[in-house]
Amino acid sequence: MSKYITKRILMSVLTLFIIIFVLFVLIRIMPGDPFPVERMSAEMILQKREELGLNKPILEQFVNYMSMLLSGSFGNGTSLYNGAPIKPIMTACLINSFKIGVLSILFGTLVGLAIGIIAALNRGKFLDGLCTIVSILGVCIPSYVFMIFLQYFFSYKIPFFPYFFDPSNFLASSIMPALSLSLFAISTIARFTRNEMLEVLNSDYVKLAEAKGLYGFELIRKHVLRNALIPIVTVIAPLVVSLLTGAMVIEKIYGINGVGKLMVDAIAGQGVDYNYVLALSIVFSAMYIGVMLVLDILYGIIDPRIRLTSKEG
Amino acid sequence: MNKDDFEFISDRDISVDENFASQGYWKGVAVHFFRNKFAVTGLILIIVIMLFAIFAPIVSTYSYDQIVAVTDAGGKEVIAKSLSPQIGDGSAQNFFADKTFIFGTDDMGRDLWTRTWQGARVSLIIAFVAIFIDMLIGTSYGLISGFFGGIVDHILQRFIEIAGSVPTLVIISILAIFMEKGIGLVIVSLLITEWIGMSKIARAECLKLKEREYVLASRTLGAGSFHIIFKQILPNTIGPIITQVMFSIPVAIFTEAFLSFVGVGIVLPQCSIGSLIEAGFNNITILPYQILPPICVLAILMLGFNLIGDGFREALAPKLEDM
């Protein structure tokens, strides 16, 4: 197992390196200069490009970038928060998105699992139908529309939560965005849990367990849920990444200083801020790869059969 | 041995079970599907939406990009913008009392009824593209990766990590250099990005199933890998796959809306359900009727697709029905 994990980690590091290179090249192809140009003359633009080293061969630029990266710096922003170092700003944004993300994952997973299990156990009955409708509505209403509804009713009509995000009152002001973000997660997880549960409930080993006299919560926990978990974990993993990496529109509406908005501003702002787009993409990819790594290892824990096959490769 | 050692089976009188006539696999699926009243309801919902999407814009008095206007007594042009739903019985207190706007008009003075159905066209196309991408690319990628395991799996999974790490906005901005903006560009970018989630599901399912007895049996009998993947494993993974497809439809529709929002999606004055929701969203608290039609159409569409999906899943794996 440990050999497998080591190999897997080494692979991930290599992948990350390739990703950085691919991103580096792609971002330089994007139309748009990395600094505001509206009031610059053509001459000034050329001068600025030279100053930023954008005229050098791409490999040389990449080497420079990597050496900067390895020394622990993401560089400075050039069109977004220009001149200021990226790391502290990005960290602040990451923390905000991360906290709200964690809340929404927790909420989404718990509620989603509960709805899924209830639906599966009441298959074909009224509760099942209700759960299905809830989970369908959950994917039909974009989270930001739901957010506006929440804001309208619980901050405007009944001023219960702060109208805008307030870092000094974190918990109260992150409940509405977390709730709206978790909507999609609830629906997805509920649907998958229901379907997986149904398949497992129908399997021979559950029937055997039932025949042996196991029933109720014990049966669900020991036999059904555990076996239904693999595909569910697979669904949750990318959701975790997408929830942690922020939601642009909600962050904009609620005034959250988060990474989703930071990313869109870096791409669609005054200029394409190469350094921000790269820094954020690298962090996102690292998170994604990390989650996938954990996922693969989790597969091994949940289902020992996978461990065996992985050793062969 | 000669010919006489054998006899034609047909010559013999073999008993054929006439109560349970044998039927083809797909016929069985169809029978199961149509026996399920939820599935049929879903099918009807989708067909109704499709019919509206096809015919409503054709039949409508207004074209989807037509700004409805009249000239008032003073010779000034008055535009029918932001009118709430009205039927042309003359009761509405505006210049357009004789005109019918079932869903009202948007803030450009265009008929929302026509635009909603025009938008449904685009979104239906996107929905089917999403299904296609998921089914074809995502599923086979995931199954192959999961089935072969080892080095193949490693390489394919690392490729996913690379492909998944490039932000959609970056991809589409680069594509926009080479392509005209519009629905084509959106479809290509969905092709590039939308299959990843599905491939993960398919791979996980494959990992779960490939050690099963029937796979082993099949392999012992000499079946090739691809035969096993697509004939043995695929039909058994259909449940989670269909569930995932259902979720990629709204994701694709909203991705398109997000791209329009940033300025790389569908080109105005064309519209899609996503871009209509986006437009209604700007005025949600003061003109709430503008966002309701597209959301309702999307909800019905989703409900329909989900019911069909459930129906299919149960028809393809009838064992569930016995529960």
Next chain:
Amino acid sequence: MIKILMATLLLVTMIFAGCGGDSADGNVKLSVMLGSNVVSLDSGHATDSTSFEVIADCIDGLMQLDSDGKAIPALAESFDVSEDGKTYTFHLRDAKWSNGDPVTAEDFVFAWRRHCQKAEEYAYIMGDTVACVKNADAVIKGGDPKTLGVSAPDPKTFVVELDAPVSFFPSLMCFPTFYPINEKFYNSLDEGSYGTSPETFLSNGAFMLANYIPGTANIQLKKNDSYWNADKISLDGFQYQVVSSSDNALTSFKNGTLNLVSISGNQVEHVKKDAELSKNLKTFPSGYLNYLSFNQDPKNHHAGALSNVNLRLAISNAIDRESLVYNYVMNGAVATYTAVPVEFAPNAKTGKFFAEDQKQFSDVVSFNVSKSQEFLAKAKAELGKDNFDLNLIYSNDGDASTKIVQAIKSQVEENLPGVKINLQPMPKAEYLSNVTSDNYDLALVDWTPDYNDPMTFLTLWTTSGCEIAEHWSNAEYDKIISDCTTGDLAANYDARWNAMYDAEKILLDNAVIAPLYTDANAILISPNVEGIDFHVAGVTRVFKNVKLK
């Protein structure tokens, strides 16, 4: 399972521990909406009006604008102008930075040299099209910053030498690029960290930062007690909240969360119908000119046709500007038929706005369908083409621009048979890259004036002007502009003023652009807030004189 649950709960507690408390100091009473994030509080980097506004809250320049838009002394107690108008000597008052250092002329010298040397977007304002500071262009191009025409003969005297007399130079000194930076403090910071937190930012103005990190949606300011004019500041502090949607702005105003918000389009319409709310509504022109830019490069791959003046005139005269502002912009914007926006750039002597007479070019810029069709017929004959397929690009960052382009498309296609317009929305960066690199036919441009003089617009269309390249070049036009900025006319106010009308006539006769409308600000303001000054250029809102009732 239970263990996992317990573990997650523990994790959550850990994450949220230490999040409470830490509320803002002082009781903030005034909350103001910002339309976008502050990009930078470093006056050498800032490029957007939001940043300029917050910088101006915290730092005073040599001069400031009073509520009527006249330049009055700020850090400069007084100033002398030499006979030829080319040397300004500012005498500084005793002012202090918030860390106790005195504000000296050296702080100005340092800041001005640094801005030229950095050559960021706004360095152009030091150069020969605007402020004409001696050697500024050479320093921007990489020359020795010491050669810049600024000096500090003693700590309280700041001398600026110009290449040419600039009639509006004192009011230019209200612009944040000309503000001082404390050199000693700046050098004590890590590179790039200036202005990224209350600790790394020094103020000498009415307010100072209480709470700020780059990108934050909520900025809190408090009164600066060491401000030279602190007695006159009645506000203890206020906060900014970034709100991006007009709908959200309206609700937050109704809710009482914000006291001053900007709204647009449908929200303005909605407020006007509401008897109570409409009492709080104020609309006034903002000095932003929205216009259509024609790419006249004859080699332009899909629209060499636009190098034909009659086609441009046809399009310009086929647009019903009144309908655009009345039906789609809806925030009090004014249809504009001149290259300089309305209610902008008053004449220093007569007080009349430069574009007061909107009819003066009505033979070339108006809404006249039959005339535009005549122009089109001529264009068709001259070009030997019957159909014109044009791409209209615009940056997709506002609700109004999206509606405007659709209305233009609909009007032009209806009034000019044979002309087809394809709308091309794109992110701002891509839009800028297209307009600066010849890759468009028509572009919707929204230009923000930097200073209150027609030149902030007229220099856009010179051969070497701003990077939105119409590919139009006219020697006579270039000459008038250079005469007015650095040449013979610079010293003669009336002659310069009249020459600018001549230039504008050349521009519009050739239909280099099709002016559309002057944008407006529609704001909702709580009745208990008084004394906010609004200006059309540079720093657009000033909170120094605010009084809360």
